[in-house]
Amino acid sequence: MLTVTLAIVSIAILAVTVSSTYAQEQAEVARELFNLYPAYQVPEITTRRFTQKEMLGWLKPLHEQRMFDMTPVGQSAEGRTIWLLKAGQGKTKVMMWSQMHGDEATATMAIVDMMNFLGKRPDHRVAKAIREQLTLLLIPMLNPDGAQRFERRTAQLIDVNRDALRLKTPEAQALKKAWEAHRPEFGFNLHDQDPRTTVGNTKKVSAIALLAPASDESRSDNHVRRPAKQVAATFAAAMQLFIPGHVSKYDDTFEPRAFGDNIQKWGTSTILVESGGWPGDRNKMFLRKLNCVGFLTVLYAIATNTYEQADLQLYEQLLPNTKYIYDLILRNAQLKAANNISSIIVDIGINIDEERDASTGTVNLVGKVTDIGDLSTFTSFEEVDLKGSSVEGVITKIEQRLTMDEIRALSGKK
Ligand SMILES: [Zn+2]
Known part of the structure; x- marks a missing residue:
């Protein structure tokens, strides 16, 4: 045995x-x-x-x-x-x-x-x-x-x-x-x-x-x-x-x-x-x-x-x-979507994609506001804490297109 x-x-x-x-x-x-x-x-x-x-x-x-x-x-x-x-x-x-x-x-x-x-x-x-x-x-x-x-x-x-x-x-x-x-x-x-x-x-x-x-x-x-x-x-x-x-x-x-x-x-x-x-x-x-x-x-x-x-x-x-990732998350942004609406502190998930201009053949990066709200369960390739800074007048709707200059300006608000 x-x-x-x-x-x-x-x-x-x-x-x-x-x-x-x-x-x-x-x-x-x-x-x-x-x-x-x-x-x-x-x-x-x-x-x-x-x-x-x-x-x-x-x-x-x-x-x-x-x-x-x-x-x-x-x-x-x-x-x-x-x-x-x-x-x-x-x-x-x-x-x-x-x-x-x-x-x-x-x-x-x-x-x-x-x-x-x-x-x-x-x-x-x-x-x-x-x-x-x-x-x-x-x-x-x-x-x-x-x-x-x-x-x-x-x-x-x-x-x-x-x-x-x-x-x-x-x-x-x-x-x-x-x-x-x-x-x-x-x-x-x-x-x-x-x-x-x-x-x-x-x-x-x-x-x-x-x-x-x-x-x-x-x-x-x-x-x-x-x-x-x-x-x-x-x-x-x-x-x-x-x-x-x-x-x-x-x-x-x-x-x-x-x-x-x-x-x-x-x-x-x-x-x-x-x-x-x-x-x-x-x-x-x-x-x-x-x-x-x-x-x-x-x-x-x-x-x-x-x-x-x-x-x-x-x-x-x-x-x-x-799918728990965005290209960029702006954390703690103060968002006021329109004049008569009260502002709210939110996270903003932005994705950045390549877009090819068919006539010139050039490839540009274009951002899109993909989600707004509680993104605490999400991560991102880049992250900026806006610490309550307002994005009023810049971000006005979901699926909004953003140029890279606009994204840089938003990220600089911190
Ligand atoms: Zn495939």
Whole structure:
């Protein structure tokens, strides 16, 4: 009896040791890739607003170096070729598609950086494992027409991620066709979410949100979803090293028209990665780095099969996306909305968005008064305590537009 107990105890200790060794190794890999990033970051990428032509320009030297094959998988509504990049000779196929929403460019930049890592550091153990054990199938920029205008939808005004069933758009057809031709084991569905998303009720901004989407209404686990969760757990563990507390779980309600949900259903273990916000990083350069480090770390885990040892709780326990953040909160402002109304002390939540002038092409920042009242449960990227100063005559209504000069003047009232 004692021997049996001892044996069980030692097996348990062995199991703990194996998983912690795995976790340590993953952390080492992620840290190394993070520290090495300046050596493989593509320096030409300086803004998240870029066209397909620019992206192809960045990929060109890598293509000439024969880092990948390029084949057309379709044409956008406006006639731009949608490209599939194929790299590596391994037996496990991993498909990654980015920018199906034209204004969600973070992962596209990270994919270019990732290819540059494989090109610049071919002898690195991560690059070797990925090339030898995996075949990468990449569609960076599924919606080049949307990217051209930096808009979510396609030139036909369709949200590609609601066209996985009808497949009416050439962009959705291209993704389905690429998937059918390769039937990959793993899929990465890459997006940007509202940068004003928080992690549960922690008031921390969500920099990265992850999801192993449900493939049916019952949200059941199966042999397809479970590996997706293990990979998501690996991703989450790597991110917690650099942005502890800033990783959340995306809403897992099944959306029957979305690609992630369907590709999971078709048998590919699919992970949704949503890049969110980070203070002072409107252009998402830090998030791009996190994406790239995350991709390489989990691809290495897939290539070495070590993702199977991931602690699923690291995924399951991620707090859900919430909305408790504004770009700017003016606290304790004295508001008198009109002459005949008494004044009141309020908090004012203001969001600041980019607006592109279609005629000149210039991008301006424009504020909007989003909420007025008790915002004590909310946080913000910037906060000014007005200590009772009046905003009379300046803020007169909800959803009021504000120029940056007006915002600066308001912030200066303290
Ligand atoms: Zn999206």
